[in-house]
Amino acid sequence: MKAKAETPDSSSAADIFKWIVAFVLLAAAVVGNHVYSEMSVVLRVAGVVVLIAAALGIAATTTKGKAAITFARESRMEIRKVVWPTRQETMQTTLIVLAVSIVMALILWGVDGIMVRLVALATGV
Structure with a gap:
């Protein structure tokens, strides 16, 4: 990924105007949907x-928009490089996690029961 410091330039005023226009269009979509609620869906x-x-x-023509699009493209390329587990590996890992969770739940349940009895013995309740 290319990392470069942001430098203010003459296009920043144009970018601000573009963002304002984009937000106005989004607001027009929301307001227009409400105002014309009697029209066909x-x-x-x-x-x-x-x-x-x-x-x-x-928004895609702004500096931040172009950076977001570049980031999305690079992210997509990185996702293609990921080695995803097979179905068998996924099932085995899931079953191991489930088994460990059940064992830990039983251990914590037992420790809790022992502690309740110890507190009851100590307080005489």
Whole structure:
């Protein structure tokens, strides 16, 4: 991953304007969905989807948006490198965790019972 320090430049004002436009589009989607509640659900959903897509498209052109897209692409490449366990390994590990959890629950239950009896013996209750 490329790490570089953020430097303020002339595009920061343009980025701020783009973020404002993106948030206005998202607000328009929410308000429009409420104001036009008597319209067909299909039309309202289509309008909301179009406005959200437009907002995401505008946000993707900002510096932070481009960084987020780059991060998502790099993350996807890293996920492809992961060696996932087989079904048998997953089942074995799950059964081991289940068995250890049951054994620990029984041990804690026994310790709790002993402590309750000791406290009852000490307090005379």
